[in-house]
Amino acid sequence: MDRILPATRSRNMSRIRSQGNLTTEKRLRAYLVREGVRGWKLHSSIVIGNPDFIFPKRQVAIFVDGCFWHGCPRCGHMPKSNRRYWSQKLNRNQRRDRIVSRKLRKIGWMVIRLWEHQVRLSPAVAVAKIEAVARKHRAGIMY
Numbered sequence: 355m356d357r358i359l360p361a362t363r364s365r366n367m368s369r370i371r372s373q374g375n376l377t378t379e380k381r382l383r384a385y386l387v388r389e390g391v392r393g394w395k396l397h398s399s400i401v402i403g404n405p406d407f408i409f410p411k412r413q414v415a416i417f418v419d420g421c422f423w424h425g426c427p428r429c430g431h432m433p434k435s436n437r438r439y440w441s442q443k444l445n446r447n448q449r450r451d452r453i454v455s456r457k458l459r460k461i462g463w464m465v466i467r468l469w470e471h472q473v474r475l476s477p478a479v480a481v482a483k484i485e486a487v488a489r490k491h492r493a494g495i496m497y
């Protein structure tokens with residue numbers, strides 16, 4: 355039921371997605387470096403949900419959620435065609451986000467979710483938030 359879109363359209367969409375994320379992520383990464391925030395690393399595939407950044411010792415996971423793909427209430431918009439397809443897809447993504455966050459918290463991780471627009475518009479605020487949380491959170495003993 356997922357495959358209503360023609361293959362080319364689908365491909366274009368995934369290209370948009372990866373490009374968007376990459377840019378936002380790069381920007382955040384540059385800010386973390388510039389602000390001298392340490393102890394993080396990129397993309398840990400060993401952590402549930404593949405967070406964009408993690409602080410492994412502190413068990414802090416950071417997700418930068420693309421505004422479109424994760425249904426940002428501020429800037430997410432529903433495409434006019436295939437409305438049903440898109441609303442189901444975006445709902446599924448949001449549900450998955452919630453499940454991932456819950457699972458991580460259950461095993462002692464602190465989860466920070468940032469919208470793509472927050473990083474784009476006010477990266478300094480995003481970094482300050484990350485830093486504050488990462489400094490406070492101590493790795494749990496819940497394993």
Ligand SMILES: [Zn+2]
Pocket residue numbers: 421426427428429430469470471472
């Ligand atoms: Zn947004």
